[in-house]
Amino acid sequence: xxxxxxxxxxxxxxxxxxxxxxxxxxxxxxxxxxxxxxxxxxxxxxxxxxxxxxxxxxxxxxxxxxxxxxxxxxxxxxxxxxxxxxxxxxxxxxxxxxxxxxxxxxxxxxxxxxxxxxxxxxxxxxxxxxxxxxxxxxxxxxxxxxxxxxxxxxxxxxxxxxxxxxxxxxxxxxxxxxxxxxxxxxxxxxxxxxxxxxxxxxxxxxxxxxxxxxxxxxxxxxxxxxxxxxxxxxxxxxxxxxxxxxxxxxxxxxxxxxxxxxxxxxxxxxxxxxxxxxxxxxxxxxxxxxxxxxxxxxxxxxxxxxxxxxxxxxxxxxxxxx
Amino acid sequence: xxxxxxxxxxxxxxxxxxxxxxxxxxxxxxxxxxxxxxxxxxxxxxxxxxxxxxxxxxxxxxxxxxxxxxxxxxxxxxxxxxxxxxxxxxxxxxxxxxxxxxxxxxxxxxxxxxxxxxxxxxxxxxxxxxxxxxxxxxxxxxxxxxxxxxxxxxxxxxxxxxxxxxxxxxxxxxxxxxxxxxxxxxxxxxxxxxxxxxxxxxxxxxxxxxxxxxxxxxxxxxxxxxxxxxxxxxxxxxxxxxxxxxxxxxxxxxxxxxxxxxxxxxxxxxxxxxxxxxxxxxxxxxxxxxxxxxxxxxxxxxxxxxxxxxxxxxxxxxxxxxxxxxxx
Numbered sequence: 001x002x003x004x005x006x007x008x009x010x011x012x013x014x015x016x017x018x019x020x021x022x023x024x025x026x027x028x029x030x031x032x033x034x035x036x037x038x039x040x041x042x043x044x045x046x047x048x049x050x051x052x053x054x055x056x057x058x059x060x061x062x063x064x065x066x067x068x069x070x071x072x073x074x075x076x077x078x079x080x081x082x083x084x085x086x087x088x089x090x091x092x093x094x095x096x097x098x099x100x101x102x103x104x105x106x107x108x109x110x111x112x113x114x115x116x117x118x119x120x121x122x123x124x125x126x127x128x129x130x131x132x133x134x135x136x137x138x139x140x141x142x143x144x145x146x147x148x149x150x151x152x153x154x155x156x157x158x159x160x161x162x163x164x165x166x167x168x169x170x171x172x173x174x175x176x177x178x179x180x181x182x183x184x185x186x187x188x189x190x191x192x193x194x195x196x197x198x199x200x201x202x203x204x205x206x207x208x209x210x211x212x213x214x215x216x217x218x219x220x221x222x223x224x225x226x227x228x229x230x231x232x233x234x235x236x237x238x239x240x241x242x243x244x245x246x247x248x249x250x251x252x253x254x255x256x257x258x259x260x261x262x263x264x265x266x267x268x269x270x271x272x273x274x275x276x277x278x279x280x281x282x283x284x285x286x287x288x289x290x291x292x293x294x295x296x297x298x299x300x301x302x303x304x305x306x307x308x309x310x311x312x313x314x315x316x317x318x319x320x321x322x
Numbered sequence: 323x324x325x326x327x328x329x330x331x332x333x334x335x336x337x338x339x340x341x342x343x344x345x346x347x348x349x350x351x352x353x354x355x356x357x358x359x360x361x362x363x364x365x366x367x368x369x370x371x372x373x374x375x376x377x378x379x380x381x382x383x384x385x386x387x388x389x390x391x392x393x394x395x396x397x398x399x400x401x402x403x404x405x406x407x408x409x410x411x412x413x414x415x416x417x418x419x420x421x422x423x424x425x426x427x428x429x430x431x432x433x434x435x436x437x438x439x440x441x442x443x444x445x446x447x448x449x450x451x452x453x454x455x456x457x458x459x460x461x462x463x464x465x466x467x468x469x470x471x472x473x474x475x476x477x478x479x480x481x482x483x484x485x486x487x488x489x490x491x492x493x494x495x496x497x498x499x500x501x502x503x504x505x506x507x508x509x510x511x512x513x514x515x516x517x518x519x520x521x522x523x524x525x526x527x528x529x530x531x532x533x534x535x536x537x538x539x540x541x542x543x544x545x546x547x548x549x550x551x552x553x554x555x556x557x558x559x560x561x562x563x564x565x566x567x568x569x570x571x572x573x574x575x576x577x578x579x580x581x582x583x584x585x586x587x588x589x590x591x592x593x594x595x596x597x598x599x600x601x602x603x604x605x606x607x608x609x610x611x612x613x614x615x616x617x618x619x620x621x622x623x624x625x626x627x628x629x630x631x632x633x634x635x636x637x638x639x640x641x642x643x644x645x646x647x648x649x650x
Contacts, residue, residue: 098431123418123419126390130393156387
């Protein structure tokens with residue numbers, strides 16, 4: 001499993017830390033708001049997996065594309081999605097990114113190259129191939145990254161999309177966040193391989209497994225895969241080994257149902273924020289500066305979302321046809 | 323109005339002309355599917371690969387889920403893909419990108435994207451191809467908000483509606499009836515388009531309205547000729563698009579005749595005919611002198627043997643019999 005080397009500048013790594021903290025605090029806030037009944041619909045938080053979101057998106061340009069999943073807040077934020085409009089969407093406000101019709105599982109901010117969270121597991125991968133195809137047909141050097149989980153790597157959509165991207169040399173990076181469980185089903189039960197990245201061999205594409213709790217390792221692998229795609233050499237598959245510290249959704253506990261306390265504590269000790277703080281040898285003062293800046297963003301998002309109106313009834317019948 | 327010059331071409335040639343013209347008109351249009359690049363495989367795609375190259379007339383692997391999802395992605399990114407499904411039966415492997423993604427994305431994302439995608443789906447029986455190669459599935463897709471469903475029954479509509487579909491900024495299921503591929507008919511020369519969402523009266527009459535979907539619009543015209551020989555003046559109405567359905571356009575005919583048959587090649591239960599019959603009783607119940615009668619494929623799979631297939635599928639004769647029953 002690839003771990004990071006230390007070629008990254010402190011500044012770059014500090015930015016990734018900030019992104020991870022922004023994701024962490026956004027999702028903690030969303031979870032709190034859910035618990036007091038202020039979030040409409042379900043929420044799947046990615047707390048614990050922030051290094052994957054931040055590391056991959058740090059390797060992208062603003063005009064590159066991402067597509068994500070039902071557990072997509074982190075990828076959305078890392079790609080630059082606006083927090084106020086995102087929180088408003090979760091809270092069922094008409095100022096939300098999807099005008100309150102998509103909710104947490106369909107967050108999109110196309111103006112930022114975010115082509116959507118897609119809640120049908122696997123469905124985003126063929127669509128990413130199509131966005132890659134559009135870039136190729138237009139002769140652009142943009143890249144599409146698609147995030148998915150260990151569970152989705154068993155879906156036909158993954159294999160069909162990998163094959164299409166491989167035969168047509170499409171500029172797509174497949175990033176598998178292997179958080180070990182598809183809801184309650186362990187990857188070691190459902191998946192034929194230990195390292196999902198070896199599945200790239202079936203498509204004659206590069207594959208690499210990285211420590212998904214180490215943002216620098218994720219960034220370095222992503223930078224290489226993105227450059228490969230940008231040069232017109234086709235897809236890559238990166239697997240980040242990671243863990244969600246929360247349950248699949250609010251319906252299951254952090255541990256005790258299908259994960260042991262020992263396993264959970266083992267991963268919790270490798271919290272990507274703590275790993276990064278150690279790499280940066282961060283002082284208490286530096287940590288506080290990051291925390292204060294993020295809190296201000298969160299506060300602004302909450303104020304925007306709380307003060308935004310709910311949709312008029314007419315919104316239910318809008319946006320169906322162009 | 324300048325005089326419109328007509329010439330006679332086949333249904334498949336009409337489709338082919340629409341594809342040639344729209345690909346020449348707009349470089350964002352591209353065609354993708356299994357076996358589309360080689361001219362000899364289907365008359366509908368003849369000459370396209372040679373003319374526009376294999377980037378824009380793109381063979382795919384046998385990967386319906388993959389390439390349909392890819393078409394949705396390309397549409398989000400500003401292209402106007404046209405898919406060739408070969409047979410609607412194969413499209414079942416691609417229901418998710420059609421029904422969950424293409425049809426819903428604009429709504430689900432609050433209007434951030436549009437999906438200008440056309441899915442050409444040839445379908446239908448009568449060729450002894452059996453249960454998984456003979457189906458008519460358009461009824462499934464009128465249950466999907468966000469999707470247009472077009473069912474042309476003659477060459478002029480095939481050309482005019484396909485051109486409109488390609489120019490439409492929304493996902494369109496464009497059903498083609500394999501049994502009609504060789505049907506010849508008059509088509510205006512030049513840039514001929516037809517409006518999506520408008521029914522057409524294909525034959526005027528006063529005694530009974532025969533509403534036909536796709537291949538059965540053709541059967542209704544034949545049935546009307548036979549009925550004329552027996553002194554019955556039948557009107558034939560073709561909805562042409564079934565989402566949106568031109569209920570008022572159809573109801574106008576029923577208000578005139580007071581009697582109605584709906585014929586389709588799909589199965590009877592939960593079919594397009596059921597939807598039309600229900601809509602007509604909502605819109606024009608008072609005008610109906612008799613109950614609406616449906617002619618459709620029986621609710622069993624379509625068997626291979628010629629004799630058995632004929633038992634299951636609708637036909638001109640079955641429409642005539644149904645009309646006589648309604649008129650008696």
